[in-house]
Amino acid sequence: xxxxxxxxxxxxxxxxxxxxxxxxxxxxxxxxxxxxxxxxxxxxxxxxxxxxxxxxxxxxxxxxxxxxxxxxxxxxxxxxxxxxxxxxxxxxxxxxxxxxxxxxxxxxxxxx
Amino acid sequence: xxxxxxxxxxxxxxxxxxxxxxxxxxxxxxxxxxxxxxxxxxxxxxxxxxxxxxxxxxxxxxxxxxxxxxxxxxxxxxxxxxxxxxxxxxxxxxxxxxxxxxxxxxxxxxxx
Numbered sequence: 001x002x003x004x005x006x007x008x009x010x011x012x013x014x015x016x017x018x019x020x021x022x023x024x025x026x027x028x029x030x031x032x033x034x035x036x037x038x039x040x041x042x043x044x045x046x047x048x049x050x051x052x053x054x055x056x057x058x059x060x061x062x063x064x065x066x067x068x069x070x071x072x073x074x075x076x077x078x079x080x081x082x083x084x085x086x087x088x089x090x091x092x093x094x095x096x097x098x099x100x101x102x103x104x105x106x107x108x109x110x111x112x
Numbered sequence: 113x114x115x116x117x118x119x120x121x122x123x124x125x126x127x128x129x130x131x132x133x134x135x136x137x138x139x140x141x142x143x144x145x146x147x148x149x150x151x152x153x154x155x156x157x158x159x160x161x162x163x164x165x166x167x168x169x170x171x172x173x174x175x176x177x178x179x180x181x182x183x184x185x186x187x188x189x190x191x192x193x194x195x196x197x198x199x200x201x202x203x204x205x206x207x208x209x210x211x212x213x214x215x216x217x218x219x220x221x222x223x224x
Contacts, residue, residue, distance in 0.1 A: 006154075033212070042202075097206065103155045106153070108152075
């Protein structure tokens with residue numbers, strides 16, 4: 001059984017640019033949640049996708065957007081990057097918005 | 113965003129010692145989860161708790177769901193070097209978006 005995978009592993013962008021991060025959910029999981037983890041802190045919920053629809057959103061501005069595809073993989077898009085967007089972006093998948101979320105290895109984004 | 117309070121913030125222990133850490137919230141959760149995160153990796157699920165008062169074990173790990181539903185505890189018995197890492201608690205209320213609200217983390221270091 002394949003776990004949650006994310007790409008790319010690392011990314012360096014310039015302030016004002018746009019970025020797309022990708023996530024493949026664990027086999028049999030139809031829900032994907034995205035989290036932002038700043039250095040030294042716990043992950044913060046960005047949003048969740050269930051059956052290709054946004055299913056809840058944390059306290060993040062609209063320049064953070066996402067998609068979920070029919071195979072349940074997902075993308076996180078961030079427009080107009082700011083220095084504070086530098087963080088580890090984590091994707092987690094789960095079965096039908098159930099309790100247990102399983103995380104991928106994350107994408108480390110650095111904005112200069 | 114909201115973060116749950118974890119204590120201690122960090123701890124140094126000797127191999128073979130038992131470890132206790134806790135997590136408190138100002139609001140109620142109906143599920144508590146404990147994760148371990150190694151540097152540069154995503155959190156790994158250790159234990160999930162679904163019922164107030166529940167005590168659940170996973171090998172040398174034992175976790176409890178507090179009676180008030182506002183706290184949870186994690187114990188590690190007979191620590192070994194690979195227990196090193198950051199331990200996060202996470203509270204969850206299943207519903208429209210079963211987001212995880214994470215704690216501030218407890219950094220565990222084990223000396224030989």
